[in-house]
Amino acid sequence: MKPETLWTGAALVAGLLFLSPVLYTIWMSVLTVDSYYAGDPVLTLDNYRTAFGQYDFLRYLLNSLLVSGVVTLGGLALAVMAAFAFARFDFPGGDFLFAAVVATLMIPGHITLIPNYLTLARVGLLDTYAGLILPAISNGFAAFFLRQYIRGIPRALDEAAYMDGATPLQVLWRVIVPLARPAILSMGLYIFITEWNNYIWPLVAISDSDLYTLQIGLAKLYRENPGEDVINWPLVMAASTITILPILIGFLAVERHLVRGITMGAVK
């Protein structure tokens, strides 16, 4: 065997070993409970049927998709507009306002937990989708990151469009957004994943189980495991798989963009 094949094999084994907790989770999710405890595997999809049927994980999945989707689109829209302004316009107070945006990166999110809860309670948005979405929409990091990227786009392209009579919004939409697409895509993935995995805010803002996201549904299922003496591990693992799988599939499709997003933000 060629040494390269050997190294590839070794790397594959090491990778699988590292990911074995995840792989084991998926494997366990298709075993019957009895066969799991007996140590004699019998395959079934019943755990998924139970999770989606009896335990509402379909609803949680849709909630997660909806909340993460809206947060991503809203977050990108706000960040792109602000990034364009900071990258291309020279205006009084611009540096100060940019500093105010970047400073949010240093602020621990947990200091806002209690006041944001109170704000939403006051306007009646606890236990609503809006309550899940609104506090997560502003994203200082995305604005900062996109500004850096837009500054790298030649200014002559904007100027040409302005000469042709374009308005700033048209320049943003027709020139900047298409050229910044890779950066916007990376940032969108990053926001989506962060929001998908968000735990503490939905934990605080939501008590109505109809609005649970996957993270909350899974934590509750694992903790409360209603009416069982022994934890129904295969059912819990099916729920975990439902929580992990969408990101896992997306990850395999877009890993490159994701890595670029993370490193571009950090290295600059």
Add this chain to the structure above:
Amino acid sequence: MSRRLTPYLLIAPLLAFIAVFTYLPILSSVNLSFREWDFLTDGKPWVGMENYRLVLSSSEFWNAVRVTGIFALISVPLRLALALAIASYLVREALPQRLLRGALFLPSVTSTVAIAVVFSWLFATDYGVINAALATFGIPKVYWLQNPQLALWVIVLVNTWKQLGYDIVLYIAGLQAISKDLYDAAEIDGGGRFHVFRRVTVPLVMPTTYFLLVISVIEAFQVFTVVDVMTRGGPAGATDMIVNMLYRVGFTLFDIGQGSAIAVLLFVLLIALAIFKARVLGRRVHYEA
């Protein structure tokens, strides 16, 4: 839209959200930390420093500070050392390296709740994989998450497993930025592999190390999810982090005043750490790199 107003209109929506959900809440936290309130009653009487006095004189708070500090002190250096060592192997653009990179990166984008649940099962006393594996060597049951001596280590392990890939990705980017000539020069000078690593690689990735140090310490002081799912701060407070205490005081005991005081103290602590790092470490990085 007038050209002069344009930039303000473009940033207004973002700033409005930041003002309402980030800056005002900070002021509000400070204000609430001087008041006594339980969510339910109408008045919010001003009590001055009382909440701070209560928090700072409770052993629970100092335990949380200690546990969080130990967690940061163990997990951050562990992550960075492992990540740099692995990244310097994975930096090559060949198939094995690419495969491993993907595998190692995956956990850092995956649900922390799911990971915490999965590791709860791996470390479960009965029917857990690890105890089952140990049993085949005749080792009796270990109470991983029920033993105060062990639980924090399990939390560190889970967190390291989850975050390692992110650190590796950043180190790879840092390593790729190092000119190959420097390595060639070092090898011509007759340096062994370890020598080159210590003399060339480590100093030249200092900026990446510094960046990772800053964000992972900040992260370590805000750890919550893994603990909330796996141990809820137990056993006997052995894994009780600052944010877990904040959540408990604010949202299960409904003590808004003390909860806000804890949030403000965490905020001050992180700012102090940031200033310390900029002053002390920031200078050293520039000096060495």
